[in-house]
Amino acid sequence: MLRKVTVETGVVEGIPAADPRITVFKGIPFAAPPVGELRWRAPQPAKPWVGVLKADHFGPIAMQEVPGKDPNAFYSKEWHVDPDIPMSEDCLQLNVWTPAKTGDEKLPVMVWIYGGGLQCGYPAEMEFDGERIARRGVVFVSVNYRVNVFGFFAHPELTKECGDECCTNFGLLDQLAGIKWVKRNIAAFGGDPNNITIGGQSAGGGSTTAHICSEMSAGYFQRAIIQSGGGFAKGFNQGYATLEEAEQIGCEFLKFLGVSSIEEARKIDAKTLFQKSVEFPAPRKDTHAFEMKWNIVIDGKFLKEDPVQTILHNRRSQVDILMGNTLAEFLATPQVKTVQEFKQYAEENYEEDAETFLKLCGYPNADLETMRQKATINNFEIGNLIWARLNYELGCKPIYFYRFNPEIPGDDAGSFHSSDLWFTFETLAKCWRPFKGKHYDLARMMCNYWTNFMKTGNPNGLDADGTPMPEWKPFTKDNERAMYFGDTPHMDTEGYSDVETLTFEHLYKKWKASI
Incomplete structure (x- = not known):
């Protein structure tokens, strides 16, 4: 050695x-x-x-x-x-x-x-x-x-x-x-x-x-x-x-x-x-x-x-990029106390799309808390999606985009900010949390994906037993999808909420208009 x-x-x-x-x-x-x-x-x-x-x-x-x-x-x-x-x-x-x-x-x-x-x-x-x-x-x-x-x-x-x-x-x-x-x-x-x-x-x-x-x-x-x-x-x-x-x-x-x-x-x-x-x-x-x-x-x-x-x-x-986020980090919920304040929030943040936003949140029939929860978005995820789409539209190499959301045992924190680190470094055994077989399998494959990317710029490859891991497709015009790291890895079929999709499209439109 x-x-x-x-x-x-x-x-x-x-x-x-x-x-x-x-x-x-x-x-x-x-x-x-x-x-x-x-x-x-x-x-x-x-x-x-x-x-x-x-x-x-x-x-x-x-x-x-x-x-x-x-x-x-x-x-x-x-x-x-x-x-x-x-x-x-x-x-x-x-x-x-x-x-x-x-x-x-x-x-x-x-x-x-x-x-x-x-x-x-x-x-x-x-x-x-x-x-x-x-x-x-x-x-x-x-x-x-x-x-x-x-x-x-x-x-x-x-x-x-x-x-x-x-x-x-x-x-x-x-x-x-x-x-x-x-x-x-x-x-x-x-x-x-x-x-x-x-x-x-x-x-x-x-x-x-x-x-x-x-x-x-x-x-x-x-x-x-x-x-x-x-x-x-x-x-x-x-x-x-x-x-x-x-x-x-x-x-x-x-x-x-x-x-x-x-x-x-x-x-x-x-x-x-x-x-x-x-x-x-x-x-x-x-x-x-x-x-x-x-x-x-x-x-x-x-x-x-x-x-x-x-x-x-x-x-x-112009370097290769692998990028993503956890699904329970930095969730943004409108800090409003009345239905009128919620409507004002919509008008200030969604402008011409405010009416659509309000409808998706159940306004005016739903109670305030229901509307607030429907309006909750993951800011980091929206921010990453904007970069990923912009990246291919500018002619750059597509980004390998991921969403991390497995069951995290031990408490009710969910896929909290930084929880993915135990998995990408495959160091679960050092953690106090009662991880079990499915978590170790996921960590092994995530570490495989990460190191494959380090080697070639492409995360795909074989698992430890020589079988191909689920294919991770880059984020392109024809595939605006992420690799979803739930209990098992797979290309995203969970999708985004209607409000998250509207927020992404609204903000992306504003960013493109600013160029």
Whole structure:
């Protein structure tokens, strides 16, 4: 097995995974520690080390709330289970799982970007074990990056100081630095630097979308996997602050800190700075992006416009895409208290289609709660559908689109946001939930589909016993269908509610008219 590898900064030695045919290298520095004068700077080159780096443990997670601090929080039960996990501002390390026996095998490569709203998250989350993916002949890499105020702060002093260097979006720049490191070094691990897939879920999916839409990231990967990334959903991948707006937030934050310069702010210890950033009042604006204090910035360098505009005008990187969502995430129900307010909601949101919308919801004869439930839609799904249709109409390669909605045991959360991660990584055995045979079968096939896509851009192929898996057809004009991951995988026969279909067609019409 390939246990010792030489990379650009030295020799690194990994350890056998649970399956000894896989070697895992944990905590490899891919950039210099972003501390002191390097706080709020684009990632700088890592320094060489002397001797052999024992890559036998994950590096510290980025500064954030302590995972599992609130034992009653939903994700504390899922995977934020270790409040004692090391945390540090010195966090720019990555991890590699490889099945290679030599460094010349040219295996496909996957670079994973974790989610957490750009405020938290880390590669060491137990669902992100790359072993099962590596067992299928893929070199898997997970990259750490700065989040919250450490990753998405902006200030006029930084803009002046950085010159031609990017002056914000440090978390995205960390991700890109990790991807570039993979491009330069992954051959030593048996990977093919010309066959790289990037991907992530939630904010990791949004980050992947940003890389697809950034000229700075173009050419470093061939495929992308976007799990619950939002697509064209209202407030996601759009409505980001301009550099000037982000700088103003930064000025207000320095006042809140009681300092007058970036130099002073860099001297504040990381724990105190993070706590102050949590206490800092959030700016309010009518977009999801602005409700988050520290978020992606349209800085004119990494991003020149909102990603949805880049996609809409077909200015994105033309890479293969696999994309989808879970069916119980971010459900939107009209927040109205009277029938008259419901009618007003319809007129404001559906305009010329308001009458049809009201009829589909049972207006005026149904009771208010019945109408509200009929009006409930999955924003992420609508946003993804818009991208998938637009994609083929613009002449791009069709997207492989999925909907995830199996029975999830243990509680009544359903196919909640992030529940698909246990399945795509095939790590169900680490979960507290009482999964059984059908879940393990589904996870095996989903991991097969994902890794097939990483290899060739096509998810189809054989199951472990050599039989063909159900065919996953791409989303095209003649097949506006998703692969439906219920208790078994099959092309979607469940379909969408009448209100979801109307919402999709209404919003798609508006987006097309805006081109």
